[in-house]
Amino acid sequence: MPRHLDRDRVAIVAAVVAPLVVSAILVPFRTGFSNTNVALVLVVIVVAVAANGHRLAGALAAVSAAVWFDFFFAPPYERFTVTKPADIETAVLLLVVGLVVSQLAARVRRLRVIAITDAGYLARLHDTAELAQSAKSPDRVVEHVTTQLIDLLSLRGCRFEYGSLIGHPPRLEQDGTVVWDRKNWDVDRLGLPDREVELRTIGNGHFYGRFMLDPTPGAVPPLQARLVAVILADQVGATLDTAGNG
Template sequence: MPRFLNRDLVAVAAALVVPLAVAAMILPFRAGFSNTNTALVLVVIVVAVAAAGNRVAGALAAVSAAVWFDFFFTQPYQRFTITKAADIQTAVLLLVVGLVTSQLAAWARRLKVIAITDADYLSRVHGIAALAQTARSPSTVINQVQDQLTELLHLRGCRFEYGTLLGHPPRLEQDGTVTVNRRHWDVERRGLPDREIELRAFGNGRFYGRFMLQPTPGTVPPLQARLVAVTMADQVGHTLDVAAAHGGRR
């Protein structure tokens, strides 16, 4: 099970359990603890759960917090009923603020993941470009790109074919989309096709070869990853073009 899926499942469980546990901890001090302060404590719990998990966990935590606030801290106690107008307002505000802040916390977490991912993509592209400048042979760059593509797209395997265009396999296009029999393939919904996909390498408008990608069933590499893959293939095409200008492949 992927690490992020595990994390989200734990966050959902925490969304259901932690607000109840915190409410139970505050309960002995109910007489000297205002309902406003109790609501603020529960909002903090909601934000923490959302930041650790996702929007679903944050929303569940907000609902859970509002329910247990009603049950333990509004009269009549131990009943899901509120009689005081002030308590109704506090409970509603707790739910609304909890929902809003949980969404913001989850959004902030997503932005952090995207930033880290983008930095990783940039590092990969920079590494291949630097290698292309220093490598003595295009094969060195090709081998490194094969490894990078395998990791980046979660492939079972990857190989490079020089100059051949045999067959009509699915293709990873320059814009990051995938076509099968010249028709658009919905990667986000269906994942990569369950057969080899070609990624062509061009240099100065000339076709030099293609990477044959062997997808792992069920994987859905994001568009950014696919665009990075295309960029790496272009770098290989450029490297082969430079080598050809200096007397052929080395």
């Protein structure tokens, strides 16, 4: 099972459980803790879940935080009933702020917390996003990204495989590192491995296929280029997911 999917499933569980656990820990102190402070603590939990998961996990965490705030901290306690207008307002604000912040945190994660300022990299991302919006077939986006990856990573070649995970080739991970035989490969010193490297495409938590990268011996693609490659593959995954649900 792809590690990406495992991480997302853990994030879903954390989204539901973490706000409950933190709320239960704070219950003995609720008489000395203002509800505003409790809400702020829960927002921090939402951000933590979203930053390490995805948008769905962040949204679930926001809903869970609002529900358990109501249950534990809005009188009458231990009931899903809110009587004070101030507590209703706090619960609603907690939900809204949690949802907004979780989306921002998930976007930061998507950009790998690295500012991509190179005009060439930005142009590739923009062109691919624009094509993904206008293309009538996801195959056009796949072909476009295949060409982009060859140029971006100085590859000898690149091909896309739909929905298959055969063998255990080196893998370009979401953070731009390369893992081979469960060990990190020093790309910055050694370049890409001298065999095909897989770059998986994930859309909304579903695996749709992978790009098989054929590295050029001696080429050392920088980290930013590898991160852009990951984002391009994610755009293909999103396109295939949209096409599959359309």
